[in-house]
Amino acid sequence: MARTGSALAIIVLLGSGASIAAEPEFYMAVDRTKVGTEDTFRCEIVVSNAPEGAVVQFPAPNDFEVLSKGDSTQMSYSVGPGGLGQIKQVRKYTLVMRANRVGTLTIPAAGLQTANRTYKTEAIKIEVVAGRLAPDPRNTRKPPANPFGLPPGFPFGGLDDDDDPLGGINPFDPFGEDPGIPKSDSDLFLRATLDRPEVYVGEQVTLSLLIYARMNLVGVDSVTMPKLEGFLSQDLSTPTNLAPEARTVGGVQYNAYLLRSKALFPMKAGEIGIEAAEADIASAGFPYNRKIHRKANTLTLRVKPLPKNATNVGKWRLSSTANQTDLALGEPVQLKVILEGRGNLKAVTLPSLQAPQSFRVFDPQQTEKATITRNQYGGQRVVEYVLVPQQTGRFELPGLTLEYFDPESQTIEKSSTDSLTITVRPSGTNATAIAVPGNPTGTQEPTARNQLVGGGLKSLRHTAAFSAPKAALWSRAFFLPAAIAPAGLGLLLALFAFVRGKLGQEDEASKKNKQAKAARRRLAQAEKVSHKGGTTEFYGEVDKALRSFLEARLSQPVTGLTRPQLDEAMKAANVSEAVRQRVLGVFETCDLGRYAPGMGDAQARRRALEDAVHAMEVWP
Amino acid sequence: MIALSLALVLAYTPQEAQALFTEANDAYYRQEYPVAIEKYQRLITAGQGGPDVLFNLGTAYLAKDELGPAVLHLTRAARLSHDDDIAAQLAVAQQRLTDQVVGATDTQPFLERVAHAIDERWTSIAFLTAWWLAFFLLFFFVRAERGRRWVLGLVTTVAFVVAIVLGAVVAVHASVATSVQEAVVMAPTAPAREFPGPSAKVAFEVHAGLLVRVMEDDGRFVRIRLPNALEGWVEKGQVTAL
Numbered sequence: 001m002a003r004t005g006s007a008l009a010i011i012v013l014l015g016s017g018a019s020i021a022a023e024p025e026f027y028m029a030v031d032r033t034k035v036g037t038e039d040t041f042r043c044e045i046v047v048s049n050a051p052e053g054a055v056v057q058f059p060a061p062n063d064f065e066v067l068s069k070g071d072s073t074q075m076s077y078s079v080g081p082g083g084l085g086q087i088k089q090v091r092k093y094t095l096v097m098r099a100n101r102v103g104t105l106t107i108p109a110a111g112l113q114t115a116n117r118t119y120k121t122e123a124i125k126i127e128v129v130a131g132r133l134a135p136d137p138r139n140t141r142k143p144p145a146n147p148f149g150l151p152p153g154f155p156f157g158g159l160d161d162d163d164d165p166l167g168g169i170n171p172f173d174p175f176g177e178d179p180g181i182p183k184s185d186s187d188l189f190l191r192a193t194l195d196r197p198e199v200y201v202g203e204q205v206t207l208s209l210l211i212y213a214r215m216n217l218v219g220v221d222s223v224t225m226p227k228l229e230g231f232l233s234q235d236l237s238t239p240t241n242l243a244p245e246a247r248t249v250g251g252v253q254y255n256a257y258l259l260r261s262k263a264l265f266p267m268k269a270g271e272i273g274i275e276a277a278e279a280d281i282a283s284a285g286f287p288y289n290r291k292i293h294r295k296a297n298t299l300t301l302r303v304k305p306l307p308k309n310a311t312n313v314g315k316w317r318l319s320s321t322a323n324q325t326d327l328a329l330g331e332p333v334q335l336k337v338i339l340e341g342r343g344n345l346k347a348v349t350l351p352s353l354q355a356p357q358s359f360r361v362f363d364p365q366q367t368e369k370a371t372i373t374r375n376q377y378g379g380q381r382v383v384e385y386v387l388v389p390q391q392t393g394r395f396e397l398p399g400l401t402l403e404y405f406d407p408e409s410q411t412i413e414k415s416s417t418d419s420l421t422i423t424v425r426p427s428g429t430n431a432t433a434i435a436v437p438g439n440p441t442g443t444q445e446p447t448a449r450n451q452l453v454g455g456g457l458k459s460l461r462h463t464a465a466f467s468a469p470k471a472a473l474w475s476r477a478f479f480l481p482a483a484i485a486p487a488g489l490g491l492l493l494a495l496f497a498f499v500r501g502k503l504g505q506e507d508e509a510s511k512k513n514k515q516a517k518a519a520r521r522r523l524a525q526a527e528k529v530s531h532k533g534g535t536t537e538f539y540g541e542v543d544k545a546l547r548s549f550l551e552a553r554l555s556q557p558v559t560g561l562t563r564p565q566l567d568e569a570m571k572a573a574n575v576s577e578a579v580r581q582r583v584l585g586v587f588e589t590c591d592l593g594r595y596a597p598g599m600g601d602a603q604a605r606r607r608a609l610e611d612a613v614h615a616m617e618v619w620p
Numbered sequence: 621m622i623a624l625s626l627a628l629v630l631a632y633t634p635q636e637a638q639a640l641f642t643e644a645n646d647a648y649y650r651q652e653y654p655v656a657i658e659k660y661q662r663l664i665t666a667g668q669g670g671p672d673v674l675f676n677l678g679t680a681y682l683a684k685d686e687l688g689p690a691v692l693h694l695t696r697a698a699r700l701s702h703d704d705d706i707a708a709q710l711a712v713a714q715q716r717l718t719d720q721v722v723g724a725t726d727t728q729p730f731l732e733r734v735a736h737a738i739d740e741r742w743t744s745i746a747f748l749t750a751w752w753l754a755f756f757l758l759f760f761f762v763r764a765e766r767g768r769r770w771v772l773g774l775v776t777t778v779a780f781v782v783a784i785v786l787g788a789v790v791a792v793h794a795s796v797a798t799s800v801q802e803a804v805v806m807a808p809t810a811p812a813r814e815f816p817g818p819s820a821k822v823a824f825e826v827h828a829g830l831l832v833r834v835m836e837d838d839g840r841f842v843r844i845r846l847p848n849a850l851e852g853w854v855e856k857g858q859v860t861a862l
Binding site: 456457458460461462463464465466467468469470472473474475479482483485486487489490493 | 632634637638641642645648663667668669670671672673675676679682683696700705708709712740741744745747748751752754755756758759787790793794797
């Protein structure tokens with residue numbers, strides 16, 4: 001602290017009740033020598049042992065505005081040298097000042113007028129810059145609620161944050177910030193404040209609207225709040241009576257009145273502006289009360305985006321209870337899922353219950369109860385499911401997991417319920433199922449039965465043929481040739497037969513030769529028969545062979561011709577007499593051999609055969 | 621050829637294949653669907669994916685709620701094996717599809733129904749057998765004596781009639797297989813445009829799992845036709861041929 005001025009001392013000697021007077025001490029000091037135009041600073045004028053009737057002459061600077069003035073007196077007693085008692089009186093005057101312009105300004109000297117002389121302090125130079133040098137009290141966070149740093153769970157250390165979702169709240173004091181005193185209207189002004197300058201999307205920020213007054217107020221006629229676009233808002237406090245609270249703003253004493261308090265939940269990231277609120281305030285006056293219109297300041301809130309995949313914001317705890325876990329078929333299970341904590345309760349999306357297919361799940365009933373704890377919006381939501389088992393057995397109701405973003409820890413937290421195992425027994429034969437709330441079919445149902453419902457995914461194959469899918473048979477290379485081949489072969493055979501037929505046409509001579517050859521083969525056959533001893537068959541074969549030969553040579557059928565006719569035919573064919581006789585002789589022998597078996601001995605058969613062969617060989 | 625060589629290199633012994641198959645099934649039952657899918661795919665890559673492996677793979681995708689590959693593999697399995705389980709699984713997939721084709725004809729064209737109803741492999745084998753038999757009988761009929769010809773002629777005629785009918789069925793199979801190209805929409809959402817081009821107006825959207833017919837290929841885009849004859853161009857990468 002700068003300290004100037006002459007020093008006077010009053011020495012009071014107390015010896016047997018006596019006192020000794022001393023010179024007065026008089027000086028002036030400021031708490032800062034460099035300030036901003038928006039800062040306030042203190043100027044103290046101190047007088048010690050002032051004589052009776054002394055008057056302090058306060059400085060009257062043109063460049064500074066004196067916002068308030070106060071004084072205090074201290075008395076002290078001490079024993080001095082020699083055992084004398086000493087009384088010291090110190091009177092301190094405090095001026096709260098604010099500079100009106102920029103520059104190096106001077107606070108003129110203060111004076112102390114006594115009966116016989118005048119004391120003066122030294123003037124003080126103050127360097128003034130534009131704006132604010134002192135830290136903005138609106139941007140400073142409050143210290144934690146547990147200033148002693150006691151560990152969680154300590155008996156006097158407050159609630160454990162891990163256990164209590166409402167724990168760890170730093171209660172917001174709407175009066176606790178220095179709002180700054182406006183240049184005009186310093187006796188009565190309206191201030192809107194936010195409890196923090198930066199929040200996440202969906203995180204609560206508290207908006208407070210306050211009156212600061214240094215005059216008597218009668219009431220508030222109307223309050224116009226801003227539209228609050230981009231926020232979901234919930235009222236926290238709307239006082240009906242003005243309750244003053246003494247506050248010091250920049251060293252100036254004010255009465256502060258809370259007009260409105262709202263919990264705001266920003267819906268989008270970015271900078272969101274809040275327009276100025278307005279109010280008509282009635283102040284006490286004579287002879288009439290005065291109506292004063294005041295407009296608050298505008299605000300800007302920086303809203304940070306949520307991390308990816310974060311939807312719910314706040315601090316939440318999820319729990320569940322079931323009224324029974326061992327029940328008969330058809331009896332309902334009431335499952336309560338309870339969400340509680342702080343944040344925007346209405347914006348929280350709960351995970352849906354994934355009940356086994358063996359349960360019929362009725363539409364859940366939901367109740368919500370909002371709470372405000374230490375200016376933090378929150379509450380409790382209870383979702384009540386009614387599940388009716390349709391099958392017997394042991395079933396597991398899976399637990400639910402709620403993911404939320406906790407702005408305080410800036411992490412995505414999870415709160416889960418435990419899974420429940422429910423045992424469903426067959427119902428009694430005469431039992432009736434308990435009526436299910438909301439079931440339109442009636443209050444009673446016949447005995448529940450184990451329902452075996454089809455559907456769902458089929459089970460996997462456990463054995464497999466590990467072969468790649470084969471190409472279609474018709475698309476393989478061999479298929480088309482295999483299909484064409486029989487038709488092609490048939491055509492080739494037909495063509496071959498046709499060609500052979502064409503090429504194989506014989507002339508008359510060759511045909512005769514063929515017939516003759518056939519006749520000779522027949523003779524060879526007859527010879528084989530001859531060896532076996534069959535006389536009739538032998539002559540029959542020889543007869544047929546010779547007739548075939550003659551038909552071939554004469555080109556006419558010879559069967560049925562008499563001997564003379566046959567002879568004539570041979571004669572017509574220019575067959576010699578000898579050959580004719582030999583042929584006819586063979587026929588004669590054959591007839592005798594066939595019809596008179598005793599005539600055909602081996603010699604006769606050989607002769608007949610030779611004659612037949614000879615006739616064929618010598619045929620012209 | 622490269623795929624064949626790869627399959628030969630990667631081929632598992634029957635024991636290894638069964639072990640891998642069982643591991644995949646176990647992963648499925650632990651609801652580790654990506655693991656199960658990866659193991660089934662390894663069998664298919666090794667050329668050892670028959671209808672059973674395809675069925676399990678499609679089921680795993682269905683459990684994972686990826687309808688595109690689920691319908692693809694189940695339909696491939698159905699083409700290889702006429703099986704009630706596959707049909708039931710496909711019905712489940714159909715119920716989950718986003719798209720409902722309005723005005724679709726309930727029945728396929730006659731020839732396609734014939735092709736799907738009759739097994740191609742056995743029909744082809746029966747055709748070749750009857751065809752060759754008929755020609756053998758014809759050969760003997762030609763060389764037979766007059767007295768025995770009418771019986772042989774009757775049998776030969778019957779054999780030719782049977783062979784021709786079977787041959788017609790095989791021809792239907794070939795015709796359907798070469799003229800009908802089907803595909804499954806794999807992308808979650810595929811915009812179908814009025815003409816092939818990224819700037820073309822989107823006529824409608826199709827979603828994963830929808831079975832469509834590919835009518836034309838333009839390189840980057842293919843023209844698809846829905847069962848109700850609605851047509852549009854989608855990017856080729858958004859559909860996979862069966």
